[in-house]
Amino acid sequence: MLKKTPLNAIHKQAGARMVDFGGWEMPVQYRGVIEEHLAVRNAAGLFDVSHMGEIKVDGPGALAFIQELTTNDASSLENGQVQYSALCYPHGGVVDDLTLYRFDEEHYLFCVNAANTDKDFAWMEEVLADGDFHGVALHNVSDDFAQLALQGPLAETILARLTDTAPVGIGYYHFYEGLVAGVPTIISRTGYTGEDGFELYFAPDAAENLWNALMEAGADDGLVPVGLGARDTLRLEMKYALYGHELSTEISPLEAGLGWITKLDKPSFVGREALLKQKEAGVSRRLIGFAMTEPGIPRADYPVFAEGRQVGVVTSGTMSPSLRVGIGLALVEQGFAAIGTRLQIGIRTRRVGAKVEKTPFVKKG
Amino acid sequence: MEFPEELKYTEEHEWVLIEDGVATVGITDFAQDALGDVVFVELPEVGTVLEAGKSFGVVESVKAVSDVYAPVSGEVIEINEELPDTPELVNTSPYEDGWMVKIKLADNVELDDLMDADAYQEFVEDEE
Known part of the structure; x- marks a missing residue:
């Protein structure tokens, strides 16, 4: 039985094609992936991302626990700030990548990948039980939240029409709590598209009202509903990792180009020893972006x-709607990761020319 | 959704127009709608001998790769040279400008396996 978000009926009414995504019945497209992708790049798009998981960490021991659990340095967070981070296993493979919200020193919220929610929560409980932590309360609150992502250059303009406190002064990767169309909402300037935009967390029973209010507020600006198809092409153009593709239990954050969220100078975190060893020895493969x-x-x-032999494997690929050329991400041997390196991609029976490119593929002003 | 009367259809959602021993082949309106935006088409070379039921080409949408199967056996005598540069013709005109290959029929007997428009429409409605 597939799980449904509170907007399931709205998507079907809007003519969405629904697919099974990690056990959730989700819209993959409404009018078409290319049209939706370009709407987000040029105007704005609204995504139902209510399938994402939310896990709360509270208590006087919350920060110490999060520091041990995650690869990034959560002690650098201020109240109202968001951090991209990851959970690793002791061998350095990735449990999940996630965002961490700091409300205050004793209240944090993780937003995790939908399909990984139960696995992540079980892993957090295990790390908590294995360590010497005091005053930490862990709750899977995924059912308490629906989530929408409003993304695109016009996202702020559209959102400002529905808020009492305009989001104008809110910086990237910061959030505040306010009302959107009268609905109490966590308003977070984050996203998975490379555009300016917001991720909105609120109670599931308000989902239809909020969706309709946003669609109406943005109708004249070209706001369109966007499915998972364009969510994937948008993130690919930015080289954002997708768990199960660029990240997995077999791929370390260092290999995936996430050294910037892997703070090996922290005294301790799960996976640190293995990752430190990997860094000292040098990673044998690296995530690159390439274009055909x-x-x-x-x-x-x-x-x-390359050079007549296999040197890697594609982790994600698509036709880039912005560039109108095939693009992809791949894990390749270290020696073939330099920008400009000529590669060949094995497509069915042919070997087709490609080149390592600078990423993100699409530059935003 | 259109199901032109003059065409024959396969369960793999190809259409065939038979004229003077030559079969023109493409994918149906239903197939292009299910695929979404077509962004790449791979066709065989002229002169390739196709076997009915075997894959002869590939249609790719943004998200997915789909094989296209030969509805009849025979030799490819012409391919749609427009498709590599304008694959969206498969979406905008699946039965006309989006045609894929012309095949010189090897064996007329195979045509009995193809569906007429009414049968195909019924087949599609059962699939939905």
Whole structure:
């Protein structure tokens, strides 16, 4: 039985094509992936991301626990700030990537990948039980939240029409609590598209009202509903990792280019020893972005060749709606990761030319 | 959704127009709608001999890769040269400008396996 978000009926009414995504029935597209993608790049799009999981960490021991649990340095967070981070296993593989919200020194919220929610929560309980932590309360509050992402250059303009406290002064990766169309909401200037925008967390029973209010407020600006198809192409153009593709139990954050959220100078966190060793020895493979130089579309699991032999594997690929060329991410041997390196992608029976590119693929002002 | 009367159809959602021993082949309106935005089409070379039921090409949407199967056996005598540069023709005109290959029929007997428009429409409605 697939789980449904509170907006399931609205998506179907809007003509969405629904798919099974990590056990959730989610809209993959409404009018078309390319149209939705370009709307987010040029105007604004509204995504139902209520499938994402939320886990609360409270208590006087919350920060010490989070510091041991995550790879990034949560002690640097101020109240109202968000941090991108990851959970690792002791061997350095990734449990999940996530965002961490600091309300105050004793109240934190993780937003985690939908399909990983139960796994993450079980892992957090295990780390908590294994360590010497005091005063930490852990709650899976995923059912208490619906979530919408309003993304695109016009997102702020549209949101400002529905808020009493305008989001104008809120910086990237910061959040505040306010009313959106009368609904108490965590308003977070974050996203997974590379555009300016917001992720909104609120009670599930308000989801239809808030969705309709936003769609109405943005109708004249070209706001459209956007499905998971364009969510994937948008994040790919930015080289944002997707768990299960660029990150997994077999891929370390250092290999995936997430050294910037892996704070090895922290005295301790789960996975630190293994990652430190990997860093000292040098990672043997690296995540790169590439674009096709000949016609073809790369897809996950296609082999990557150079110098007549396989040197890596594609982790994600698509036709880039912005660039109108095949682009992809791949894990390749260290020696083939430099920008400009010529590669070949094994597409069915052919080897098709590609080149390592600077990322993000799409530059935003 | 359109189901032109003059065409024959397969369970894999290809259409066939038979004229003077030549089969023109494409994918149906239902198929292009299910795929979404078509962004890449791979076709065989002229002269390739196709076997009915076997994959002869590939249609890719932004999200997915789908094989296209030969509805009849025979030799490819022409391919739609427009499709590599304008694959969206498969979406905008699946039965006309979005045609894929012309096949010189090897064996007329196979045509009995194809559905007419009414049968295909019924088949599609059962699938939905």
